[in-house]
Amino acid sequence: MGSVAAELLSDADTQAPALVGPVEMTGDRIAEFADAIGDPHPAYRSAEAARALGYPDVIAPPTFAVRLAAQAEAAVVARHPLGYDYTSAVHLSQEYRHIRPIRKGDVLTARARLVKARQAMGGGLISVEVTIEAEDGTAVTVSTAQMLSTHPVPGPAAVGxxxxxxxxxxxxxxxxxxxxxxxxxxxxxxxxxxxxxxxxxxxxxxxxxxxxxxxxxxxxxxxxxxxxxxxxxxxxxxxxxxxxxxxxxxxxxxxxxxxxxxxxxxxxxxxxxxxxxxxxxxxxxxxxxxxxxxxxxxxxxxxxxxxxxxxxxxxxxxxxxxxxxxxxxxxxxxxxxxxxxxxxxxxxxxxxxxxYSGRMTDSDWGCPFVARPGESGSTE
Structure with a gap:
């Protein structure tokens, strides 16, 4: 973790990820989520349809992982990294890597951690990684998000x-x-x-x-x-x-x-x-x-x-x-x-x-810097 995060978060915060879960994936939960997003795919409701696609049981829409990841991200940014409020942050990038589908019977935990935090572009720039794990600890989905907030936390805040x-x-x-x-x-x-x-x-x-x-x-x-x-x-x-x-x-x-x-x-x-x-x-x-x-x-x-x-x-x-x-x-x-x-x-x-240093050097000044042999580009 970057030095900024280490300065502005407690030791417990920097060492322990934010957790969401465990969430047990029942057939009803998957079907209700599919209904809520309006996705009629039969594999989200029928074990037979899922097995026809090569899965052992009903699977969940990929966006279920997105919801879990968002909840875990929210737990991290609630700590106000760098002293900024990220509730209205700009998401500069967001990436999801689905390792396997979420299945009926999975018991999932989302672990979010702050991987980078620095002052940039007039605000707090952070990167958050979320790993959604099955009960045996294997990763199901990994997401990474880069967020920028230019809104300091209202009221007194620690200034790093x-x-x-x-x-x-x-x-x-x-x-x-x-x-x-x-x-x-x-x-x-x-x-x-x-x-x-x-x-x-x-x-x-x-x-x-x-x-x-x-x-x-x-x-x-x-x-x-x-x-x-x-x-x-x-x-x-x-x-x-x-x-x-x-x-x-x-x-x-x-x-x-x-x-x-x-x-x-x-x-x-x-x-x-x-x-x-x-x-x-x-x-x-x-x-x-x-x-x-x-x-x-x-x-x-x-x-x-x-x-x-x-x-x-x-x-x-x-x-x-x-x-x-x-x-x-x-x-x-x-x-x-x-x-x-x-x-x-x-x-x-x-x-x-x-x-570079700003000091007016003498005419016979010799720069102490030496480039490593064999690593240079231009030889002019």
Whole structure:
């Protein structure tokens, strides 16, 4: 289960699924349900008709499993994952896998569990899996649902770390000193996905960052008017200097790459050498431009209340075409107007690796990142 669920649900909630049942499937119950949905199929009422189709006894309409699954889902969302009310949630996806028909004589139990929970698209995005089991424990039907709610639970509610981080980020992006217009567009469109990952540089935080990025990539659709970012936030660092943040950030990114490269090649469109002007950080074979934020940043537009890494898709930039270059000029003009100058790193160096931490690096600076041999795509 994701870190958000672990933070916002009790230990009992995270370990034990929500249960509905047992429900005994009698012939009368099956026939009544078939009548209620207006399905006249004889196999739902006659053992002889069911046996003619190869079943040992009367079977139930597949939608009976749907009803059971819905009841189990309701038991999970009643716990208000992430502090949201899901009674009017949007079902982004729903899938049922019927392993065998429900039969007369079955004693069924539906077990629902929260498999993912994260802050995204301006609300709480959750995935719920329901397994309907027979009395012997074998699965009859498995359903998965992805739901989005943008309605916080009315009244006092526990506000988790991610909710606080998202609120702080929204305030930061909306502030006078913030210059990135793309981030403002993403915030307005609720297309910023955020995950609080723990201690920057730790193994657990690396795993959480990778998991969040892969979730983000599943729904990313680069386009001319697409503004979407993944933001990983972290616990406070003991040393808030720019150099300390930069060192820890690169250690974090190196560990991310070492793990990711076991399963995914480097992006074929970008170079793995951080000194190259064609470098872009790659996760899941997808190229990203990274913006580091932290409390000790010298530039106001990088000075955030907690350490954070913002992952922006290069494919999204490319899909924007001329719009990207127009927006970049407007951002730099805004930076100059608000802060007296354009970020000198952006106009001095072509390699984007120098820009990730936000610190103005010396000319002889060497990036500590090394791509794993044999895993790279472009060699430019």
């Amino acid at each position: 770390t991610e909710e606080r981080a998202y609120g702080a980020l929204a305030e930061f992006i909306g502030g006078d000193s913030f210059v990135c217009l793309g981030a403002r567009a993403a915030l307005k469109r609720n297309t910023i996905s955020l995950r609080h990952c723990g201690e920057l540089g730790s193994a657990n935080a690396v795993r959480n960052t990778l998991a969040g990025l892969h979730d983000f990539l599943e729904s990313l659709e680069p386009g001319e008017r697409s503004y979407a970012s993944f933001v990983a936030t972290f616990d406070s660092l003991p040393d808030t200097s720019e150099r300390a943040f930069e060192d820890t950030m690169w250690r974090h990114l190196q560990d991310m790459h070492d793990r990711d490269s076991r399963h995914h090649p480097w992006s074929t469109q970008y170079a793995p050498d951080p000194s190259s002007p064609r470098f872009a950080f790659s996760v899941g074979g997808h190229p990203f431009f990274i913006v580091g934020l932290h409390p000790g940043a010298s530039r106001p537009s990088r000075r955030f209340t907690m350490p954070a890494l913002v992952f922006n898709s290069h494919l999204q930039f490319n899909a924007m075409g001329r719009t990207f270059f127009k927006m970049r000029k407007r951002i730099r003009d805004r930076d100059h107007d608000l802060n007296g100058s354009v970020n000198p790193s952006l106009v001095t160096y072509r390699s984007e690796a120098r820009h």
